[in-house]
Amino acid sequence: MKQFAIILVSAILVNNYVLSKFLGICPFLGVSKKLDSAFGMSVAVTFVMALATAATWPIYIYVLVPRGLSYLQTIVFILIIAALVQFIEIAMKKYIPALHASLGIYLPLITTNCAVLGVTILNLDEGYNFAESMVNSIGSGLGFMLAMVLFSGVRSRVDASKSIPKSFQGIPITLIAASICAVSFMGFSGIVDGLFG
């Protein structure tokens, strides 16, 4: 159990995909304007990360590695993730139209979200087994959610502020706020050793 706890904590806080590894910045900046959409997007990303790991891990271990084709992992994973997202969209449109309407354009955007691809590839780079990979991908999704929700709060305060100079309004101040958030997450490095060491 201890190794799962370590993976989970490090995926959420220490190696936060957005704020430490700088993956998935596009939705982080694009969808973090409102808390509702930030939360919806994060749920979708977490869901897709878990499913993508469940689909790519067996294919890598049982199809690509035995044939010595592990160098194909990037292109195969992109293919699988894209198909998966399409499948989820079709299924969601049919069975959960409310969620489909609220995710709207964001769902296809996940197809090209590097955080999803990053999770699936890093799982294998770390040499995790299937259970560990699943924990890591769900943890990464939760970390993404944490960053999105925190940042949507930061952003609503920044947008409401009247004292931002004109040249900093919009994207520039958003990027600065994001960098300060990322710096604050650096404080979590070493927390794993402290907690479990």
Add this chain to the structure above:
Amino acid sequence: MLVMPIVVVGGIGLVCSVVLVIAAKVMALPADEIFEKVRAELPGANCGACGYAGCDDYAKAVAHSGAATNLCVPGGAGCAAAVSAAMGVEAGEVVEQYAVVRCSGNCYSTEPIMDYEGKKSCAACNYFYQGKGSCSHGCLGYGDCLEACKYGAIAIVDGIAVIDKSVCVGCGMCAKTCPNHLISIIPKSSTVFVGCSSHDKGAFTRKVCKNGCIGCKKCEKTCQHGAITVTDNLAAIDPAKCVNCGDCVAACPTGAIVTCESRCVSISSAEAASAINAK
């Protein structure tokens, strides 16, 4: 050696596509007939003049949320009738509109205060000390509106934008683009408009531009229909009261009030005139 990777990637792709095709067939939704019918009647310009995000969004609102059928400005009355027929409701009246440029500061009436060498875009130039013109409210003439216009109704003549009334559909894309908010959308029935947006004091406006509104209120006094009011040194015409008599045009000492005949000319003739002026 080469066959294996191709087979593996191709096979995975094939499996994915078969699964997707099956999923699309099994989980297909019945097509939205009303939406399709309404959408087919809309022009597809996605201009947003109706107040919705695009033609799809508007068609959805008409089909399912009971939005009015006469909101499409580019489509005009024909489109409203067609949409109403598709929905089986009475068509409302569509007020046809067009865009006018509220600046007359062409190269003969005003001077630049700097040699602007930056990006040739109104938005960029406007960031730079409120633009290159001596009047900070004026048309910058780099044609951001021209690029926004999907109908080719705008030309830059003598350094300012002019809009061809016969081509303009009143979608308002140019009005949203103009960094100085010089472009207004007015009903096609009104042919007289104020060609100036400067709220500066009359003496200053006079100094920087020969054609600017100086807020002298002569038009306000001349107008027999009470259609003109001068607020903050700038005249404004109420299209609901204006009868296009043209008395104010004659009364205006600076020529800030203009008519369609002089300003909303067809683009080909405007370009020809500009070429002659340039010589």
